[in-house]
Amino acid sequence: MAAEEEAGQSMQSDGANGPVEARRKKPHQGWKCMPFILANETFEKAASFGVAANLTTYLVKRFNIGQLEATNITNIFFATLNFTPLLGAFISDSYLGRFKTLAYGCFATLLGILGVTMTASLPALRPAICNQTSQSGGQCNSPSTLQLSVLYLSLGLLTIGGGAIRPCSLPFGVDQFDQTDEKSRKGLNSYYNWYYSTSTAALIFSMTILIYIQTNISWAIGFGISTFFMSFAIIIFFVGARLYVHVPPEGSIFSGIAQVFVASLKKRRLKLPCPHDINQQELMLYNPPTGGNRIFRLPLTSQFRFLNKGAIMREGDTNNDSSAKNSSELCSIQKIEEVKCLIRIVPICFSAILCFVAMAQQFTFIILQAFTMDCHLGPHFEIPAGSVTSISLIVLTVFIPIYDQIMVPLARKFTGLEGGITLLQRQGVGLVISPISMVVAGLVEHKRRNSALSNGGVSPMTVLWLAPQLVLMGIAEAFIAVGQIEFYNKQFPEHMQTLAGSLLFCAVAGANYLSTVLVKITRKVTARHGHTSWLTDNINNGKLDYYYYFVGALGVLNLFYFLICSHYYQYKAMSLYAEESIKSHAKEEAATDIKIDTDAPRK
Numbered sequence: 137m138a139a140e141e142e143a144g145q146s147m148q149s150d151g152a153n154g155p156v157e158a159r160r161k162k163p164h165q166g167w168k169c170m171p172f173i174l175a176n177e178t179f180e181k182a183a184s185f186g187v188a189a190n191l192t193t194y195l196v197k198r199f200n201i202g203q204l205e206a207t208n209i210t211n212i213f214f215a216t217l218n219f220t221p222l223l224g225a226f227i228s229d230s231y232l233g234r235f236k237t238l239a240y241g242c243f244a245t246l247l248g249i250l251g252v253t254m255t256a257s258l259p260a261l262r263p264a265i266c267n268q269t270s271q272s273g274g275q276c277n278s279p280s281t282l283q284l285s286v287l288y289l290s291l292g293l294l295t296i297g298g299g300a301i302r303p304c305s306l307p308f309g310v311d312q313f314d315q316t317d318e319k320s321r322k323g324l325n326s327y328y329n330w331y332y333s334t335s336t337a338a339l340i341f342s343m344t345i346l347i348y349i350q351t352n353i354s355w356a357i358g359f360g361i362s363t364f365f366m367s368f369a370i371i372i373f374f375v376g377a378r379l380y381v382h383v384p385p386e387g388s389i390f391s392g393i394a395q396v397f398v399a400s401l402k403k404r405r406l407k408l409p410c411p412h413d414i415n416q417q418e419l420m421l422y423n424p425p426t427g428g429n430r431i432f433r434l435p436l437t438s439q440f441r442f443l444n445k446g447a448i449m450r451e452g453d454t455n456n457d458s459s460a461k462n463s464s465e466l467c468s469i470q471k472i473e474e475v476k477c478l479i480r481i482v483p484i485c486f487s488a489i490l491c492f493v494a495m496a497q498q499f500t501f502i503i504l505q506a507f508t509m510d511c512h513l514g515p516h517f518e519i520p521a522g523s524v525t526s527i528s529l530i531v532l533t534v535f536i537p538i539y540d541q542i543m544v545p546l547a548r549k550f551t552g553l554e555g556g557i558t559l560l561q562r563q564g565v566g567l568v569i570s571p572i573s574m575v576v577a578g579l580v581e582h583k584r585r586n587s588a589l590s591n592g593g594v595s596p597m598t599v600l601w602l603a604p605q606l607v608l609m610g611i612a613e614a615f616i617a618v619g620q621i622e623f624y625n626k627q628f629p630e631h632m633q634t635l636a637g638s639l640l641f642c643a644v645a646g647a648n649y650l651s652t653v654l655v656k657i658t659r660k661v662t663a664r665h666g667h668t669s670w671l672t673d674n675i676n677n678g679k680l681d682y683y684y685y686f687v688g689a690l691g692v693l694n695l696f697y698f699l700i701c702s703h704y705y706q707y708k709a710m711s712l713y714a715e716e717s718i719k720s721h722a723k724e725e726a727a728t729d730i731k732i733d734t735d736a737p738r739k
């Protein structure tokens with residue numbers, strides 16, 4: 137807090153120099169801050185995912201909730217958890233800043249995990265334990281209103297905390313590095329590697345050890361460990377507070393987006409100058425020096441040219457210093473091109489939703505399948521049903537370095553591209569593999585169900601039969617999810633990086649909501665005329681394999697949609713000095729009084 141007051145005093149004393157100068161008053165500590173930030177992220181991830189990853193099992197086994205209802209609750213929870221980062225990014229950029237948003241998010245997560253721990257520890261906050269025979273017969277006691285209220289309140293706090301932490305954690309670490317210094321930039325590259333490595337390690341720990349403790353030893357102890365981890369994450373985060381650089385909120389980007397559309401609408405009847413020569417048109421539109429926290433100037437493009445009208449200068453639109461009198465009537469080319477970047481990206485974002493629908497099955501139906509299979513590895517060890525999905529995460533972790541170190545250099549020899557293939561091609565590969573994984577899942581489920589029906593409801597098949605589809609899902613995720621992260625970081629304007637960080641979560645949220653809708657529609661439609669629904673509380677009585685094929689067919693249609701969007705997509709254009717070093721930018725733009733971005737996270 138003292139650091140924030142110091143920053144605030146610097147801003148007041150420097151006046152016109154604004155928040156960038158305020159930040160420079162306090163030196164960047166770089167790697168001195170990383171142990172605190174990385175530890176906070178790692179323990180928070182292990183704590184929160186230690187609750188979320190095994191939620192379906194907990195709802196079925198300890199809250200006596202039906203399998204399909206538990207599946208829908210889990211889908212809605214994950215959807216909301218992944219949607220709230222968009223709201224968290226808005227609050228952080230507009231009002232609180234990243235440090236305060238992270239702090240409030242950590243406390244909200246702690247309260248949420250503590251609430252779930254209480255439901256597992258206190259008999260009054262959960263229904264009586266029901267044996268498997270009674271559960272399959274539907275004779276278990278349902279949770280009371282109080283018990284459900286405490287559970288849903290706890291899950292709500294977890295979503296609030298996740299919405300605050302997810303979009304801010306990575307950029308807050310980036311804030312601690314001075315990107316105008318070459319040594320600091322090298323440290324920033326290492327920070328990205330460590331950030332993703334420690335986060336993945338935390339997820340694997342949660343999906344294996346924590347889930348094993350919850351399922352085989354005690355739910356209360358398992359959730360209690362998560363509570364301890366979250367408490368430790370908060371303590372270590374505040375221990376490093378005196379070292380942090382605090383970037384003040386710079387205002388929401390959404391207002392700027394609205395201004396572009398309003399200005400273009402108001403000038404819709406005006407004619408653009410030099411309509412057939414975009415270079416000449418750029419010279420005649422409003423194009424002041426890029427102030428604030430930017431590095432790259434975006435040149436005018438002809439796509440979505442109706443927005444260009446917002447930069448037409450009429451008499452009286454500018455002040456004596458050439459600034460715009462009303463930003464809702466005159467917008468710069470830079471602001472217009474930033475909005476165009478967003479418009480181009482959104483359709484690509486939608487294409488990921490159906491791919492993530494397939495991945496959402498990892499935390500719902502695959503766990504229900506594991507309940508009815510042989511989970512033993514040897515005579516003494518049994519794999520918890522919730523840990524089976526860690527196969528996909530392990531494959532993702534192993535495949536990424538193989539892709540970077542082997543596949544990319546090999547592809548580079550043929551394509552000549554630095555990344556081996558383009559950003560859109562990488563996503564396309566994931567969209568091809570995703571429906572294939574659903575077909576494999578359907579074939580395995582057909583075999584599992586027949587085996588279970590022939591053996592009294594429990595299949596003698598080993599749970600490792602689920603590994604092939606999980607391996608394919610892990611590879612698909614390496615292409616589509618990691619590909620989209622890279623795509624957003626490189627295609628979003630620099631000052632929209634917080635929004636870019638939340639957009640992937642929004643796609644995952646959309647997938648979870650869509651998955652819930654698909655389950656309800658499929659259950660209702662397939663149960664017509666007295667038929668047994670494809671999706672039932674007892675999956676041995678349904679046709680889950682048909683549902684998997686249905687999701688795979690949607691994935692094929694989604695692939696065609698993606699190909700159409702990719703055909704019309706234009707990669708972000710930048711000025712000619714865009715590939716020069718940041719130091720070169722500083723020297724060149726200092727002559728034109730353009731402030732250099734020391735805040736925007738860069739990958």
